[in-house]
Amino acid sequence: MLEGKRILLIITGSIAAYKSLELIRLLTKAGASVEGLLTDGGKQFVTPLSVETLTGKKAHVEMWDGESYQMNHIELSRRADLVVVAPATADFISKMIHGRGDDLASTVMLAKNKPVILGPSMNVEMWENPAFKRNLEAAQADGAAVVPPQIDELACGEVGVGKMAEPAALFDAIQSHFALAASLEGKRAIVTAGATIERIDSVRYISNFSSGKQGNAIALSLAEAGASVTLVAGVNCENAPPHPNLASLTVESAEDMRRVVHESLPADIFVGCAAVCDFKVANRSDRKIKKDQGLDHHFEENPDIARSIGTLEPQHRPQVVVGFAAETDHLIENAQKKLSSKGCDLIVANDVGGGAVFGKNENTASFVTQNAVQDLEPMSKKNLGQAIVAWVAARLKG
Ligand code: C5P
DSSP: OOTTOEEEEEEOSSTTHHHHHHHHHHHHHTTOEEEEEEOHHHHHHSOHHHHHHHHSSOOBOOSSSSOGGGOHHHHHHHTOSEEEEEEEOHHHHHHHHHTOOSSHHHHHHHHOOSOEEEEEOOOHHHHHOHHHHHHHHHHHHTTOEEOOOEEEEOTTSOEEEEEOOOHHHHHHHHHHHHHHHTTTTTOEEEEEESBOOEESSSSOEEOOOOOSHHHHHHHHHHHHTTOEEEEEEETTSOOOOOOTTEEEEEEOSHHHHHHHHHHTOOOSEEEEOOBOOSEEETTOOSSOOOGGGOOOOOEEEOOOHHHHHHTSOTTTSOSEEEEEEEESSSHHHHHHHHHHHTTOSEEEEEEOGGGSSTTOSEEOEEEEOSSOEEEOOOEEHHHHHHHHHHHHHHHHHO
16 A cells, blocks of 8 residues: 655654654555654654664755755655654644744755644643644644544653554554545545625624634645645635645635635535525625614525535536535434435534534534434544545545
């Protein structure tokens, strides 16, 4: 499965670095070609010699090591298919998201043009630290996949989340990455994301809490799988993750979103992840309504974008249409109704009761199809994006 795949493994300063040696062994045994890069911290825990012995290649440690004409910081990611940072310390993730480049590893991350998988490793308080959480969220928003650490007794003696995932779990994540990598080559996909907004007057609007994180994660996973993706996102949606296969268009209202989605056809895949406002203000004002005028609004139903795609004539309908059902009650029952009323092949159902989903990085969902309901484990939005892409790819294969 990993035959001929080229992996750049960055080892940063954590006791978990010894497990990275085992990861190299698993990867090379599976046919991958691994190049190692150690930070100064990484070198404190494992030696470049160990890494070189297992990879069979020079281990990189210095920015300027006599090969400078090759510009190591650029070359290293160019000749890799994937960059894995394991262990990834809190400090290294912080450097990554701030665009720092004060050593070879951080400069490689700045200059990289390849997908990234992180295997964080740290003390539980560091993992729970709000500053670190913000950084990890930012790294994920920038497109990094995270293999979460485990709950256990940590090397420092404290108990909690922080222990780096086992080499086998990192290996599985790397393998799934490559399994998806070329699965949608040549396919075109449209994804809607985030909240639409409906104007009340020239300064006010109605909307909802959707952040667009899940739609962004799906669009990125589709792009990483080789599809050419058009992301149609609400104005307040988080920034689209950067990827050469991904073009992002911003829209305001449901009407705009419907128009842009239809203009973006034809497509092989449609994923409706946007939280589209069901109603628009029929008598909206072009001027600011004064307080003493009071509010007296009438609403009209918006077009259902997912339905308008799912029920297209077969020659125009994307082969795979995926919708979402965000519900607070009777989740599966409502998802099953949406599956047929919107003409979808898959409904991703998630319980949004108690603010458990909007704006968060985690999601708990069920896949609802004509014949089955599959409950998924809680996972990051990025991982759910990959699971949806795996489902889509399998469906397209028939
Ligand atoms: O009917 P409901 O809004 O719960 O359906 C959710 C699904 O339908 C999501 O996939 C959403 O993106 C899509 N939808 C849409 N246009 C609407 C309303 C919902 O595409 N006007």
